[in-house]
Amino acid sequence: MLKPDISNDITGNLAPRIELRPYQRTALERWLFYIDKYDGRPKAPHLLFHMATGSGKTVLMAALILDLYRRGYRNFLFFVNSAQIIEKTKENFLNAASAKHLFAPTIRIDDKPVDIRAVDTFDAVSGDAINIHFTTIQGLHTRMQAPKENAVTIEDFRDYKVVMISDEAHHLNAETKKTLTEGEKAEKASWEGTVSEIFRQHPENMLLELTATVDLSHDAIRAKYADKILYDYSLRQIREDGYSKDIELRQADLPPAERMMQAMVLSQYRRKVAEAHGLHCKPVILIKSKTIKDSADNEAAFTAMVAGLTGEALDALRAASEGDETLSRAFTFIMDERAMSGADFARELQGDFAPEKVVNVNNPKDLENRQIELNALEDRDNEIRVIFAVDKLNEGWDALNLFDIVRLYDTRDGKANKVGKTTMAEAQLIGRGARYFPFMAPDQPDAAREKAQV
Template sequence: MNKNANYIRNRLSLRAPQEESLNILSELYELMQPVKNKGVLSLSDMLNIVKSKYPTCTDFERNFPSICFALATGVGKTRLMGACIAYLYLEYGIRNFFVLAPNLTIYNKLIEDFSNSKHPKYVFRGIADFVQNAPRIINGDNYSQFSGNELFQYVNINVFNISKINSETRKGSAPRIKRMSEYLGDSYFNYLSSLPDLVVLMDESHHYRADRGMTVINELDPILGLEFTATPQTQSGAKYTKFKNVVYEYSLANAIADGFVKKPAVATRKDFDPSQYSTIELDRMKLLDGVRIHENTKAELAIYARDKGAREVKPFMLVVAVDTTHASELKEMIQQDDFFNGYYKDKVMDIHSNQTGAEKDENIELLLSLEEPDNRIEIVIHVNMLKEGWDVTNLYTIVPLRSSASRTLTEQTLGRGLRLPYGKHTGDDNVDTLTIVQHDKFQDIVDEANKPDSIIRIQHIIVLDDTDGNVRKEIITSQSQFEEEIEQRKTVAEQLEGTKKEKEIINIKRDEFILPFLNTVAPKAASFTKEAITTAEHIETFKKTYLEKLKSEGRLFANDEVNEAAERYISIAEKFIDNTIPIPRLSIIPSGNSKLIFHDFDLDTSKMKYQPGSEEIVTRELQSGVQRELAVGRAYFKERYIEDHLVSVLIDKQEIWYDEHKDLLYKLANQAVLHFQSYLGDEREVVNVIINFKIPIAEQIYQQMMAHHEIIHEGFEKPIMKVRPCSEIKDPSISKNVGDRIYDYKESIEPVSAIRNKVFGGFVKSYHKLYKFDSKTEKDFAVILEQDKDCTKWLRPAKSQFQIYYGRPSKEYMPDFVVETPDFIALVETKKKDDVETEQVQSKARAALNYCINATEYNKQINGKPWKYILIPHNAVAVNMSLNNLFHQYEYLG
């Protein structure tokens, strides 16, 4: 990778497939050196060069050299297009680009992505050369506004819609682009075709193989064509023809495996025979199944957002109808009172070509804002309207109610739902999976997907059962037993009268203040004991904080109340310690095969003694030899922050990746700036030094970084204790069916498959009042914990309670239970017997054991209990089993 390619990679944070594509462009352009009308190499010579490097390219299939990058939907073709443009400009000075869009949707999207620097998907963000002199975006509506002289001053990106060019060439007419331009004195088309450095970029290039407009494109006579598509094939009837000019292919299977897109899954009913149902009954059943999946996904996304502190994603469901009449019938069906009790009446829309005027405008507006939280639509019905260019990240369920007519159409339909809302896999299947509800012909697609040469790779088949019924979900947060006790006291207080009620309300508010204070003190304490969290210092801090609160409320006897609260604080602290499990705050992260990391350190600035240079410019007339000095103002710099000048040099180093190392980079750059500020009196002088000596300064920083680097090999990174010795206990968010009751954990549930949909309470030893279980085994184990004397307390950890990661790419692991006994604390996992020896389960176990080893090592320093990891097969869990026997028999030792 040359310097400019490396610069672009870092500035645009390119993913591996994008980076590889840019490397290939860099390599091939240097070998071909395409020059208009003067090229040393003929078209066949250039093809032979490309073929020798990339044998998949056997023909350019154009009248000019044209190479194709086949990247799966969601990987980032538009960003790659921006990277290619930036590279060709920075490396070879190419200024003229012609970008083709296959339809109006992509046309508008490309204009936005290339021109709006404030847009989150702006493709040139970070390219310094385009900050002050942004590329000129010329499109099919404004091209006549630019004069020839003006165009020579910019990088010109012409964005045109191929479908519009096609429509203008019907009946042999010349497209408007080929007609005369009053500004250029010739047609704009002729102006473009005469340019010596025109490069054509074709988005979704499978559209440009047989169109009338391709004749026009060939006549443009560019020096190079770059094609981008997720489906490198054309279809004629049942025949599929693969592209002959592909130099790089990154399939959907690779994108799924690398976590760049959602994992597609197919859902069908258990023991389902479609022949037993009429067409209308089938439609209704598939819609109901789709909505059930949608409701579950909606709940799980809300839970994930709460647990992770992430933005909440509002999912929607896409229904594919046969025709416009069918779409209207489906919409009417969904809007009936007996369809989920009428909940979706105002949450469904249909979109098809028969719509016009205000209805069409309103629907398009709703479509474009589907990712917005306040958009009411949760179901979209379409008739072959939503193909490429309609990019959303919150489509999670697809219900195809028609046979897919083509392999390409099937992939395009799936492609609408593959983009990830958080940009990468989260490790939570509910967040990372796109579900397609099976229809009577969809098995054909599953079979096609499982062929070795298929672009689609269906990962697994989801089997539904009927235990949910047609109900919606609601999210509840399981509170701690302390919080539950306060809620019960509030209910009792409402029944009191007079001064008794007033006093009890005051006491409740006091205790509500104590609990969160304890939650912040306990994790920071030197040890997890009553004495450690009730030191004189902690009590005085509490009294001061509580007094400020009381005074702000105008309490007359604030000092007396504070003293009473301090006594209550001590008694609650004792109960808090007795009921809370101290969880060391460790991060267990797999190191992979090898990884370069930089350890944190402070910059040695002793050899940085730079002095500001003159800010005057010297000019000399070449003919007369007269020399002049021009005084100028403050040294010019583009970067927003002065540290950026140093960071921009450092990220050009091969070993340094901006995304992974930015925190250390900015820390060191800031220390350098502070050093110069310490002996240079004027801020202007500091800027002067940074601007003039940024390369040698950055080189010193780089050399010191390399002295603090380490190559980590297979295993786990040594965990570093965080600021707080222990983690706060997180409250899990769980979903339940609307209207369903809370079940006592001792109740038997039939069928047992329904257990995972129920919420259980009645626990005494658990930290929280409510839990859900994924299986009967987990529920039975909770019964053992509640009844066994060796269990003093337990909890089911919420997501992100631990930072334990396993596998490559790493995924988060959350054990089933945390159990404290008189002698030790255990992470407990219950697993199906046949799965215990699988690599995935063993990989999780090794990561958890590593956590336990390090937690034990830490606890030795504070006289805490050791930690163990227990892996129990499901057939060993029975309510008559003792905890001691299970733990002794199934302790995992690696």
């Protein structure tokens, strides 16, 4: 089978920094074959891109939008489970000044300039622009049930053909499950029905789902997607292809304060190794707690630990870590090879991990206020080093320089033959940390990428 060509209308209109990876090109080639040559394609396709966290699903979304525009689609509905993902996606789609902006400074298709606009409704929008309505699935469901003036309504989807793009799409499967908890029934059971109703309103609507974590072990969900998975690219594949960090699991039977101190030392070790090689890398630590109260308590303990840190405490940690190869290597590099005393190292850590460089995202207002910072942790002027969280950042968070995830609880909620929610959430979170942090080694200027450990 000949591979379809990916049009310059796609590649030439992505941000100049974006070079499609081989697996992203494969996903697009499958899409182009499906749309142009697959005889069994329905007029209103419903497809799933099942792709690992960190594989660049948002880049794929941008490429699909560009291709669909040249096929005559102007209206796009982007919906997701979380308001924070909405804000991050708007930033990446609409803000040309953002370091993670997805599109070229000027988009040209068929030799005509094309704007990208966020819209509240598809009524009376530009026929020449890419019009995107961003919403949470909860908000979309509410508006469909209780229409308001100057807001999207069911008629929008009846009168205009729309491409529906569902990010973190596994949240749509509440009705497909044979067994629902009371909470799922109350909160989610109608979301899937709302999406299905919208999809059916126009014969040329499309529904494109993207997620890393569809529960294909569930019989009903596996049956639902049997003819819808266009591309499947797992975390194992992205790791084998060299587009993720290496993952090292460390176990320590230690009190929370000592676990956090170890993580801080290892994080600073990474920073100093990078600096020694002329590289800018500010490693970030995520400290995960079981409850919001625990998270607040752990943040207070961390702040107190840093404030009271002494050279003697670091010397004691070094002495206790003789059987820990990684931690011993960190101390050897910092205190022997770099000739830093315990007291000087303590003062450096107190500066680099000061309270203003620590964020707790469990408060929705704090999360909203610092969303832009959290989406730009790699920026040189971004000084955040530690993030305390429970579940807020499990999904939809892009952080290439997240290197350490510290879990300060021991229980899991899995049952026999079933992955528990805690385990699934942790798998998602590990995927966040595994996002590849690219850098060019000074002695290998032609290297496409270098590896780093999480």
